[in-house]
Amino acid sequence: MSSPQTPAAVAAPPKICFNTLCKEKLEATWRKGWRLRSGSYADLCARCFCTYEQGMFCETFHSDVAGWRNCETCGKRVHCGCIVSFHTYALLDTGGVDCITCARKSFVLPALNAADTPNQMLHVKNWKPPTGPFPGHWMWNASSKLQQRLQYEFDRPSNIEKSIPGIRSSISAQEKKYEDLQERITSSTQNNQIIRERYANGDPSFSCNIYHRDDGNPTAGENDPTSKGLISDPCLGSSSGVNPEKHPNFLKEDSSPVLLGLAAQFSSPSNGGKDAPRAVPAQPQRQVAATSSQKQFYSHNAVDVETQGQIRNGRPRMDARARTQLLPRYWPRITDQELQQITGEYPFFLSHEYIINLHAFSSSNSVITPLFEKMLSASDAGRIGRLVLPKKCAEAYFPAINQPEGLPLKVQDASGKEWVFQFRYWPNNNSRMYVLEGVTPCIQSMQLQAGDTVTFSRIDPEGKLVMGFRKASSISAEQDAQTVKSGPEGGNESTGVDSNANIPLRPPKGIIESRNPSSHGDQATLPKFDKGGFIQKDGPLGKSSHGPSKRKGSSLGSKSKRLRIENEDSMELKLSWEEAQELLRPPPNSVPSVVVIEGHEFEEFEKFLYSIFIGKPVEKLLFISDSHQWAQCEECSKWRKLPVDALLPYRFLCSDNKWEPERSSCLSAQELSLEQLAELIPTKSGPSRRPKVKVEAENIEVSDGLDTLANLAILGEAEAAFPSSSSASQQPTTKHPRHRPGCTCIVCIQPPSGKGPKHKQTCTCNVCLTVKRRFRTLMLRREKRQEAETARKQQMQKELQQQLLPPATGVLLPQPLGHDPSSTGSIINTNGNGNGDGNSVSPKKVVMSNEGLADEVLEHKKVMVPISSPLKAQIDLNIQPEREEESSPKSDALGIMKLIRDPAA
DNA sequence: GCTTCGCATGGAA
DNA sequence: GTTCCATGCGAAG
Numbered sequence: 001m002s003s004p005q006t007p008a009a010v011a012a013p014p015k016i017c018f019n020t021l022c023k024e025k026l027e028a029t030w031r032k033g034w035r036l037r038s039g040s041y042a043d044l045c046a047r048c049f050c051t052y053e054q055g056m057f058c059e060t061f062h063s064d065v066a067g068w069r070n071c072e073t074c075g076k077r078v079h080c081g082c083i084v085s086f087h088t089y090a091l092l093d094t095g096g097v098d099c100i101t102c103a104r105k106s107f108v109l110p111a112l113n114a115a116d117t118p119n120q121m122l123h124v125k126n127w128k129p130p131t132g133p134f135p136g137h138w139m140w141n142a143s144s145k146l147q148q149r150l151q152y153e154f155d156r157p158s159n160i161e162k163s164i165p166g167i168r169s170s171i172s173a174q175e176k177k178y179e180d181l182q183e184r185i186t187s188s189t190q191n192n193q194i195i196r197e198r199y200a201n202g203d204p205s206f207s208c209n210i211y212h213r214d215d216g217n218p219t220a221g222e223n224d225p226t227s228k229g230l231i232s233d234p235c236l237g238s239s240s241g242v243n244p245e246k247h248p249n250f251l252k253e254d255s256s257p258v259l260l261g262l263a264a265q266f267s268s269p270s271n272g273g274k275d276a277p278r279a280v281p282a283q284p285q286r287q288v289a290a291t292s293s294q295k296q297f298y299s300h301n302a303v304d305v306e307t308q309g310q311i312r313n314g315r316p317r318m319d320a321r322a323r324t325q326l327l328p329r330y331w332p333r334i335t336d337q338e339l340q341q342i343t344g345e346y347p348f349f350l351s352h353e354y355i356i357n358l359h360a361f362s363s364s365n366s367v368i369t370p371l372f373e374k375m376l377s378a379s380d381a382g383r384i385g386r387l388v389l390p391k392k393c394a395e396a397y398f399p400a401i402n403q404p405e406g407l408p409l410k411v412q413d414a415s416g417k418e419w420v421f422q423f424r425y426w427p428n429n430n431s432r433m434y435v436l437e438g439v440t441p442c443i444q445s446m447q448l449q450a451g452d453t454v455t456f457s458r459i460d461p462e463g464k465l466v467m468g469f470r471k472a473s474s475i476s477a478e479q480d481a482q483t484v485k486s487g488p489e490g491g492n493e494s495t496g497v498d499s500n501a502n503i504p505l506r507p508p509k510g511i512i513e514s515r516n517p518s519s520h521g522d523q524a525t526l527p528k529f530d531k532g533g534f535i536q537k538d539g540p541l542g543k544s545s546h547g548p549s550k551r552k553g554s555s556l557g558s559k560s561k562r563l564r565i566e567n568e569d570s571m572e573l574k575l576s577w578e579e580a581q582e583l584l585r586p587p588p589n590s591v592p593s594v595v596v597i598e599g600h601e602f603e604e605f606e607k608f609l610y611s612i613f614i615g616k617p618v619e620k621l622l623f624i625s626d627s628h629q630w631a632q633c634e635e636c637s638k639w640r641k642l643p644v645d646a647l648l649p650y651r652f653l654c655s656d657n658k659w660e661p662e663r664s665s666c667l668s669a670q671e672l673s674l675e676q677l678a679e680l681i682p683t684k685s686g687p688s689r690r691p692k693v694k695v696e697a698e699n700i701e702v703s704d705g706l707d708t709l710a711n712l713a714i715l716g717e718a719e720a721a722f723p724s725s726s727s728a729s730q731q732p733t734t735k736h737p738r739h740r741p742g743c744t745c746i747v748c749i750q751p752p753s754g755k756g757p758k759h760k761q762t763c764t765c766n767v768c769l770t771v772k773r774r775f776r777t778l779m780l781r782r783e784k785r786q787e788a789e790t791a792r793k794q795q796m797q798k799e800l801q802q803q804l805l806p807p808a809t810g811v812l813l814p815q816p817l818g819h820d821p822s823s824t825g826s827i828i829n830t831n832g833n834g835n836g837d838g839n840s841v842s843p844k845k846v847v848m849s850n851e852g853l854a855d856e857v858l859e860h861k862k863v864m865v866p867i868s869s870p871l872k873a874q875i876d877l878n879i880q881p882e883r884e885e886e887s888s889p890k891s892d893a894l895g896i897m898k899l900i901r902d903p904a905a
Numbered sequence: 906g907c908t909t910c911g912c913a914t915g916g917a918a
Numbered sequence: 919g920t921t922c923c924a925t926g927c928g929a930a931g
Binding site for chain 3: 908909911912915917918
């Protein structure tokens with residue numbers, strides 16, 4: 001590698017030293033350094049080459065940049081902020097670094113044959129050597145092919161980045177910092193000029209960090225360039241005299257300057273320079289392949305140090321062209337852990353794993369090229385199984401497809417499992433919308449949720465696609481410097497990340513950064529949430545559409561912003577079952593009655609429930625809309641608008657409406673027309689489905705109930721999303737034209753500002769109480785219904801047939817207050833359907849009238865009485881089930897119900 | 906009634 | 919104004 005350069009390998013003129021801090025004109029003594037992306041080698045002047053060859057590049061040229069750390073063992077200064085030096089230290093499980101000398105002492109070393117494999121990395125304890133073609137030692141001394149693949153990324157970088165390995169990335173402001181960087185570079189260059197001069201003069205202060213000495217003494221001769229292991233004359237142009245085993249000459253062989261600049265991308269200031277380069281940046285294949293590879297993916301990593309504090313991962317280098325092609329949010333920010341995930345089992349030097357340990361995927365020297373990443377949207381993480389791919393990314397990195405059907409695409413996950421997705425596109429606005437179909441199993445296996453990030457990488461030369469992931473919580477986990485737990489593939493083995501240093505602590509294979517339990521709660525206990533962030537009904541492995549973790553705003557696309565739900569907000573909706581139960585606690589003063597359902601005892605808090613449910617359809621007698629709740633007077637059936645936080649009496653009457661004195665009497669008119677009220681009634685579905693809306697709370701499935709719960713929960717917050725006026729309720733919302741009041745999609749649930757009022761779990765506002773109560777009631781009802789419906793239906797039919805009255809016109813027949821309870825059953829659909837489809841009052845209500853929940857029904861009936869007294873006790877046995885609740889035009893409430901079911905009526 | 910598929914929509918960049 | 923893409927939604931199974 002250090003052989004004299006041949007003319008063929010020389011880059012086009014002008015021939016100056018590749019080291020931009022040098023830029024000396026190359027003379028006859030120039031040597032080639034690391035291999036460039038173009039396949040050629042970095043041309044170094046003799047002096048720089050000497051420095052590079054002897055592993056003193058950092059000491060010489062990076063002494064004034066960030067990334068210097070002290071060896072945890074010997075205290076020796078070690079530069080960790082650039083590619084050049086990242087072989088010279090070992091990341092410690094406990095954080096910090098050890099210089100290579102101390103690391104050798106501390107860990108079990110492979111049987112390195114320095115002469116043969118001078119570039120091998122340490123074989124550290126607890127690391128299971130790859131079983132691939134390089135058993136027993138690291139693959140660090142990769143083949144030239146590998147090196148080429150690694151080094152092609154490190155051909156002459158831009159001025160901005162190439163000599164500032166200590167500068168970390170910034171996601172947001174990076175591109176605005178060029179000027180500053182240029183200044184820094186200038187300064188750095190000047191400083192390095194001084195350094196070179198002093199170095200050339202043998203100034204010992206500039207060779208104080210020679211890592212490896214014969215005696216391994218961390219201190220002796222540390223600052224003495226003439227001490228053992230040091231090359232007194234750095235410009236000998238030869239490594240003679242240097243013991244390759246003691247000297248990190250693998251720096252020059254393997255990565256060293258080759259990776260210069262990459263470190264800047266993948267490190268952060270917060271890590272104290274421990275970040276090490278992780279991956280070979282990607283370059284779009286189809287779109288930029290024809291461009292100069294030397295100019296790709298570079299400039300954006302030039303950033304201001306101050307802006308990167310929270311940025312963990314660097315950015316791939318991209319030039320302006322690449323930036324225009326791939327939105328920054330898709331730039332891969334692959335981490336050590338991700339690479340470890342990709343590469344599978346990995347030893348110690350995670351920073352190098354992408355180079356070293358590809359045995360899980362390849363038996364040969366391979367390189368992982370991070371291609372792009374994407375934060376999962378709710379749709380992506382949903383059960384649809386479609387992952388929308390950024391167009392540019394898809395076109396750049398995935399095979400070209402000419403048919404919408406696309407083609408199967410094999411993608412390997414971290415555990416080495418191969419998935420086959422259908423890579424296809426949809427025609428869309430004269431463009432294409434690329435999707436990966438069939439990703440659900442993979443997503444689920446990774447336990448990914450909306451907000452998490454999937455990364456796509458490519459293993460070369462095989463060209464295999466690898467899918468990694470990064471949990472949304474990982475960032476916070478980093479910031480909290482907390483250890484993370486392993487994911488499914490990795491079992492429960494603990495893994496850790498030095499959050500500050502971004503030092504992965506041997507996470508298990510296949511795991512990058514699992515959700516931090518402490519930051520996200522016990523995920524295992526979280527119920528499923530639908531894409532709107534609501535609870536789903538199928539198990540703890542469901543997806544929680546939590547908002548993405550707080551990343552740099554610039555990394556969040558517009559769509560992502562929709563997901564940017566405050567943690568508190570998201571957590572409000574993420575109630576575990578246990579938490580939900582906790583929330584369902586009745587008022588302290590409530591005295592329950594015990595209801596036995598299916599052999600289980602339930603405490604029923606009648607009044608507690610009544611205050612909200614009143615044992616009847618919520619939509620009928622109380623609903624919440626537009627920051628108000630609407631209650632129906634038991635006497636006159638008029639609807640009164642009340643403050644959302646108003647505590648309602650057991651039986652609401654107009655006289656209870658102290659908030660609107662002018663409407664505190666049954667004589668006063670209703671504020672809104674029935675149509676307007678009907679529009680305000682929150683429904684699960686949009687208008688197109690409104691006719692299908694079940695107005696019978698008792699018949700709401702739990703799933704519906706959960707949605708409704710969420711609906712209720714967010715109604716208060718979603719006010720801004722919905723037109724407040726009833727007349728506008730049918731109009732598209734400000735968020736989405738298809739959304740209507742009551743819509744619980746992720747768009748609608750989030751206040752436009754993203755900072756709506758927040759309800760704590762302990763909140764006792766009416767909305768929250770409603771949620772809690774409904775939740776409980778719905779669950780109980782569900783159980784009851786499943787058990788008793790069929791039998792009771794028949795029984796009720798029998799009873800009702802005895803009370804047959806002249807058929808009415810398919811009208812729900814509420815009962816007057818105080819009417820004969822036996823007639824209650826008359827409201828039941830008696831057509832034999834009795835399927836509880838939501839449009840009828842379930843027969844079980846009557847049967848259960850003496851049970852706790854049935855009390856609600858009784859109350860319901862009572863309240864319903866005045867609504868339609870003219871039609872009381874009328875049963876239409878001929879009506880269709882879906883019309884059985886069709887109301888009398890004389891009844892306001894029934895009119896509403898009718899409107900709900902049949903707006904056209 | 907549920908799921909899947911394919912396209913349409915429209916907010917955001 | 920254009921493009922992207924998250925997501926809604928109807929049709930079909």
